[in-house]
Amino acid sequence: MAKKKDTQTNMWTGRFASGMAQSMVDLSFSLQFDAELIEEDIEGSIGHGKGLVESGVLSKADYKKICDGLKSILDDYHAGKNLWCDSDEDIHMAVERVLTERIGALGKKIHTGRSRNDQVCTDFKLYMRHRAAEIRQLEIELMETVLDLSKKYFGKMMPGYTHLQQAQPIYFSHYLMSMFFAVSRDVKRLDNFLELHSQLPLGSGAMAGSAFPYHRALVAEALGFKDVSPNSIDAVSHRDMMLEFNADLAIIANTMSRYAEDFVNWSSSEFGYLTLHDAFSSGSSMMPQKKNPDSMELIRGKSGRMLGNFTALYTLAKGAPLSYSRDLQEDKEPVFDSVHNVKVILRVMKEALETARFNFETMHAKMLPALLATDLADLLVEAGVPFRDAHHIVGSLVGDAARAGKQFTELSDEAWAAAGVPDVAKMKKTLTFEYSVSKRNIEGGTGPKSVKQQFTKAAALIKKLKK
The missing domain is CATH 1.10.275.10 (Fumarase/aspartase (N-terminal domain))
Incomplete structure (x- = not known):
């Protein structure tokens, strides 16, 4: 409870004959x-x-x-x-x-020599710079966790998806490393933010600059800014810094939300790929058997809130005339809210991954032979068949198998030969999940050599980001 005090003691009331109305x-x-x-x-x-x-x-x-x-x-x-x-x-x-x-x-x-305008801008700028550095550290810690898990589970395979349909075999480590490199871009965005918004507003006064011989460069150095703002109107007017900051935070939340969506699916009995620790799950007040992936669902939900915060700020700033209007006071709460939420999101994602159980036997058991369709097309191309013809041959085999309620690998050798597949026995023997991933050692691919190269690049990147 705040202390009671006469509202007439406001520091700007010399101009006014009465105090503010309570509604004001x-x-x-x-x-x-x-x-x-x-x-x-x-x-x-x-x-x-x-x-x-x-x-x-x-x-x-x-x-x-x-x-x-x-x-x-x-x-x-x-x-x-x-x-x-x-x-x-x-x-x-x-x-x-x-x-x-x-x-x-x-x-x-x-x-x-100071106005609340340049004072508030400086405080807010310091706040965003401090919080950006903290969030950046949380992201690096998440990257380290992801890299450790990727190394730990190297060699484990799973079905890769497009359109939520099984697409091609991949290493589980390859999937996790996609998070690593996505988060690394979030870190770089914050680095760009910190580099760009490094000018001190103090000394700009209300909008025309201070009338005192104020040593701005000295103050900038004391407060950790690289330079001073070159224009006083710009310094107190524009809110592109908060827009960029909240956009960066919304992108971080969006990145986490997409992985959270996968982890929600993986936690279902239909997938069964992931078991979250009890500490990152919850139950039902009615159904005693339920174990819900609430941590991931809340991460997914928070991302919409973060977008809403950015939208609120964008709408606030777009019509504000220069240099300052009081509606710009409303720029703080959406930033505070996004900061609080993104820090929690990053901590929860890191801790949930560290304590989760990944069910690799289930992943492997659910890998359908159809995952190898692209590999058969590639083998046909290597045998001299034009790719479009190879695509048609494999597509017809998959279609015939689907109509028969089978996998295309279960069709007879005669059916394969009739579709145009040469040397059927050799082709069938070659087609394995291990073969599929081994053929994708191109830089950035899911092949074993490529994934190990990703580990090396990731370790170097973390070392660079920590400098």
């Missing part, structure tokens, strides 16, 4: 959600104060007192102390109010 307070105050920015707000104010020292606005002794005050606020916040008042409009004004109460009038100097 309910509409506009944002402390209930933007308190999430407290660490970045205090970090930003400490960096800003360093610039004020260089500008002669603060003495070094004053700056130390301000820094100590700000750090004490953060310590108390983390300790669970109640710091806020009903009059605190947002985290930025709340921190400044508490600071002033603790160190006196000196606390009022911290906002010199």
Whole structure:
């Protein structure tokens, strides 16, 4: 419960003859959600104060007192102390109010040369950069898990699918490595994001720049930015950073959702390929036999929410006039929500994979001979048959077998010969699942040499991403 305090104490009320209506307070105050920015707000104010020292606005002794005050606020916040008042409009004004109460009038100097516009943009930018680095680490940890499992289960085969129909034999490791390389692109997107959005907004003021001789480059270095924003209107107006960040997070969720969809299917009795650990499953309140793959279903569901967050941000920003309008305050919650959810998604996927049981005997037992149809066509081509003719020959065999309720490999040698297959006995003997995968050692293929090459590339990539 927030402390009671007269709303007339707002720091901008000098212009106004009355306080806000309660309905306006309910509409506009944002402390209930933007308190999430407290660490970045205090970090930003400490960096800003360093610039004020260089500008002669603060003495070094004053700056130390301000820094100590700000750090004490953060310590108390983390300790669970109640710091806020009903009059605190947002985290930025709340921190400044508490600071002033603790160190006196000196606390009022911290906002010199700064607007809430460039303050908020800086805090939010720091938040997204910090969270991007954390999410990036979670993705690398998932990649390491996937690579370890791929190596552990190397040599195990399964049916590969297109259109949810059995298509060709593949190594299970090949399937898992597809996740590895997909996630690696998610990491690279975050790297691009961090490289592109590395300019400090502080010093831009409300929209025209600070009137003080503010050492922006010094503050940028203190806060971990590579450069300063070149245009003050651009710095406080545009929200392409949050759009890009939420788009990156939505793509991560989308990647996880597609694998979660497969794992939901694999967990069904119709497939039986995967048994999730009880810790990542749930039961039914009515049917005692049920073990549901809720972890994967929730990952799948969260991806839609993440897309919704991006759509909300895109809709918010597309009509906002330059430089700043209050509706841009609504840019925070969708980002916070996406950050929280993607971090949980990545942790759950990693832990669920580490503890899952993959039922390879079931996978192998369900591999249909039809998986070898493409291989027979390839053998016919090697025997001199044009590919289109080979495709037609094999297609006719598969069709005849389906009408007879058989697999095409169960048709008689005479039926194969009549369809145009030469040296039938040799062809049938050659057609095995092991043969099929062994023929696909092309770079990126499912062949054993290719998969081992993927392991080597993956290990090198992880090493590079960790630098």
